[in-house]
Structure formats: structure tokens, C-alpha cells
Amino acid sequence: MRRTPLRPVAARCLAVPVLLCLLTIPALAAQCGGDFNRFIAEFSREAAAKGISQQTLSLAFSxxxxxxKVMEFDRRQRGTFKKSWEDYARTRVGPARVKRARAMMQKHAALLARVEKQYGVPKELIVAIWTMETDNGADMGKLPIVRTLATLAHDCRRTDLFQRELFAALQIIQRQDLPMKELVGAYAGEIGQTQFLPSSYIKYGVDYxxxxxxxxxxxxxxxLASTANLLAVNGWQRGQPFDIGTRNFEVxxxxxxxxxxxRTLHYFAEQLK
Known part of the structure; x- marks a missing residue:
């Protein structure tokens, strides 16, 4: 994961509003702060009571x-996106990245057409997201997700938020979607080629x-299907524009x-038409 001050994945914090997460991720209330091992023990008891197996807990927390370093990075991210749109877009949508995205569109043309037809989200936007987030999977991050989320959950500023994300990560392990060795990602716990947080992984992930x-x-x-599904579920209007001021821009x-x-995603997508 390229660690620039404007890296969006850590700045966004959640791809899904907290209230939506509450519909699928049970609330946990382990006492934040203090001894880290005590926090993990208390969280484990609550997670077990809500259906996480001891085998999963042992695998995750051993x-x-x-x-x-996670907390240092988290605090440095305050004030992200202070550049103008023009300056930011110039650093994010260069000729090399546009060329790469176009190559991906050609390589996966049939798949993208099928996803766009099913979910109504333009293939250009899907590929723009895919490319801006991780350069199409080339740069997904290397931090252990469970350790990262446990650290963030232990901090009392957003403990409820990250306790839910930590629980969702345990669900991913328990469902065997990813082996523990591949549950790695970015500094706010994002996973995969378009950087889903675990709650979004559970809520919007598609076995396509x-x-x-x-x-x-x-x-x-x-x-690609999961990325489109997130937008579709949240009200994407098929066939409508998605520039600033539109319903889809808000979605x-x-x-x-x-x-x-x-705005940069829209600009990038326009370059791919």
C-alpha cells in the first residue's frame, strides 16, 4: 500500500455508514483502553457469546x-484531502494509471459487461475504483488485519466502530473466505483489491x-461484483450521471x-470512456 498523506482508504474509515453496519454486525462493548491483553480477553468473551467459535478466536488472537505504528498512522491521517481537487487529481490520475486501467478494461471486458448489466454501475467507475484503490490488486497492504483492528478498537476514540470491524474480521475467518495468512491489508483494516473494511466485506461481498x-x-x-454491489444496494440509479450534484454522486x-x-473517481471514469 502506498503510504501518502492523501491515501483515501484510511481517511474514509468506513465504506458503510455505522447505522447500516449495526444491522449485520452485533454491538460489542469490551472496555477500551488499559491493558491490551485484558481488552482482548474481554472482547473474546463477548465475541464467543455472539457466535464466534473458540477455534476462530484462538486462530485470530494467538x-x-x-x-x-497503526495508531501513529491513524493520527497522522487527520486533515486528509487538504489539497485542491486539481492538485489531488493530478497526483492520482496520471497517464500511466489511465493506461493501466484501460488495459484492465480490455482484459476483463466480458466480466465487466456482465457486472454492469446486473448491477447497473458503469464499468468505467468500477475500474476507476479498482485502480485508484490498489492499482488493480498490486498494492493491497501488508498489515495483519486482526492486529490492526484490535489496536484501533482498544483506542477509546472509536472503539465501538472498530470493535464491530474486528468482529466482522472474525466472521470472515470463521466463514473461511480467507485464510488467516491472507487476512492482511491497510492501516484502517481494509482488505482486498478495492479495500473493503470487514463489515462491508460481510454485508456487500459477492461470491461471483x-x-x-x-x-x-x-x-x-x-x-468487481462486490464493488458494484455496494453502490447498487445503497441506491445507485442505473443509467444516470454520477458527477457532482447528482444522486449517484451522493451514493x-x-x-x-x-x-x-x-470527484476524482468521476474524472478517472470519464478518461476511460
């Missing part, structure tokens, strides 16, 4: 430790290749709340 698992790291069909807030980031 040898876990607090990661101070039909293998019985939602794999947002290695399965391009799952990645894109469920992807990223930054107006500059959404």
Missing part, C-alpha cells in the same frame, strides 16, 4: 500484540465466481465521504 467463498483478494469476479459517499476523492 500471539496478538498492540501495534503502536461461484466457488463458495467471497474472496476479495484473489478473485477478480468477486472483487458514492458510501464508498468515500470525501468530495475530492469522489
Amino acid at each position: 500471539g496478538i500484540a498492540y501495534d503502536p 465466481d461461484g466457488n463458495g467463498h467471497v474472496d476479495l483478494r484473489r478473485s477478480v469476479p468477486d472483487v 458514492m459517499r458510501e464508498w468515500n465521504r470525501s468530495e475530492i476523492y469522489r
Whole structure:
């Protein structure tokens, strides 16, 4: 994961509003702060009471430790997107990235056409998201997701939010969508080629290749369909524009709340038409 001050995935914090997450991720209330091991023990008891197996808990939390670098990065992200849109877009949508995105559109043309037909989200926008987030899976991050989310959940500023994300990560492990060694990602716990947080993974993930698992790291069909599904479920209007001021531009807030980031996605998508 390229770590620039304007990296959107950590800045957005959640691809889904908290109230929507509450519909699928049960609330947990382990006491934040204090001893990290005590926090993990209390969280584990609550997670077990809500259906997470001891096998999953042992696999996830064996040898876990607090990661101070995660909190350092989290605090540095305050004030993201202070550049003008023009300056930001210039750094995010260069000729090399547009060329790469066009190559992906050609390579996956049939798949993208099928996803667009089913979900109504333009293929150009799907590929723009895919490319801006991770350069089409080339740069997904290397941090252990469980350790990252446990560290963020232990911090008392947003403990409820990240306790739900940590629980969702345990659900991903329990469902065997990803093996523990591949549950790695970015500094706010994002996973996969379009950087879903675990609650979004659970809520919007689609098994589009039909293998019985939602794999947002290695399965391009799952990645592209899940990305489109997130927007479709949140009210995307098929065949309508998605530039600033439109209903679809507002729907894109469920992807990223930054107006500059959404304007850049629209600009990128326009370059791919």
C-alpha cells in the first residue's frame, strides 16, 4: 500500500455508514483502553457469546500484540484531502494509471459487461475504483488485519466502530473466505483489491465466481461484483450521471465521504470512456 498523506482508504474509515453496519454486525462493548491483553480477553468473551467459535478466536488472537505504528498512522491521517481537487487529481490520475486501467478494461471486458448489466454501475467507475484503490490488486497492504483492528478498537476514540470491524474480521475467518495468512491489508483494516473494511466485506461481498467463498483478494469476479454491489444496494440509479450534484454522486459517499476523492473517481471514469 502506498503510504501518502492523501491515501483515501484510511481517511474514509468506513465504506458503510455505522447505522447500516449495526444491522449485520452485533454491538460489542469490551472496555477500551488499559491493558491490551485484558481488552482482548474481554472482547473474546463477548465475541464467543455472539457466535464466534473458540477455534476462530484462538486462530485470530494467538500471539496478538498492540501495534503502536497503526495508531501513529491513524493520527497522522487527520486533515486528509487538504489539497485542491486539481492538485489531488493530478497526483492520482496520471497517464500511466489511465493506461493501466484501460488495459484492465480490455482484459476483463466480458466480466465487466456482465457486472454492469446486473448491477447497473458503469464499468468505467468500477475500474476507476479498482485502480485508484490498489492499482488493480498490486498494492493491497501488508498489515495483519486482526492486529490492526484490535489496536484501533482498544483506542477509546472509536472503539465501538472498530470493535464491530474486528468482529466482522472474525466472521470472515470463521466463514473461511480467507485464510488467516491472507487476512492482511491497510492501516484502517481494509482488505482486498478495492479495500473493503470487514463489515462491508460481510454485508456487500459477492461470491461471483461461484466457488463458495467471497474472496476479495484473489478473485477478480468477486472483487468487481462486490464493488458494484455496494453502490447498487445503497441506491445507485442505473443509467444516470454520477458527477457532482447528482444522486449517484451522493451514493458514492458510501464508498468515500470525501468530495475530492469522489470527484476524482468521476474524472478517472470519464478518461476511460
